[in-house]
Amino acid sequence: MIRRDDDGALTILTLDRPDKANSLTRSMMVTLIDHLRDAGQRAEAVILTGAGKVFSAGADLDEARAGLATDPIWEDLSGTLAALPCLTIAALNGTLAGGAFGMALACDIRLAVPAAKFFYPVMKLGYLPQPSDPARMAALIGAGR
Secondary structure (H helix, E strand, O other), X not given: OEEEEEEOOEEEEEEOOHHHOOOEOHHHHHHHHHHHHHHHHHOOEEEEEEOOOEEEOOEOHHHHHOOHHHOOHHHHHHHHHHHOXXXXXXXXXXXXXXXXXXXXXXXXXXXXXXXOOEEOOOOOOOOOOOOOHHHHHHHHHOOOO
């Protein structure tokens, strides 16, 4: 579930599925994209965060096995975030992995609690990263040798 709280020019979107480490289903991603597009029309800032102690584990494992892991919706989601005309902030309240990493990369600012852990296991699981993730990561942390 995606919880939306509007406070004046601020929209807070919370990934609210803590019993499943805020893992994302396709339906949740469609809802999140809709909320982002709507907020982009009126908000001056969007904060994306997670409920509980985990930001997001990325894709719901059952849906990932059924095709969500390679669905173009991941790129749609990160592209929508990156294209918003307002400030976007990833408030990383805990661990993030996989596709959730791509969402954080697409935001303007990333703020993390000290205990947050970042995992990008997509290639270990046999998948390619989202097309925009490597370029965004290199732009943020620099290219390796």
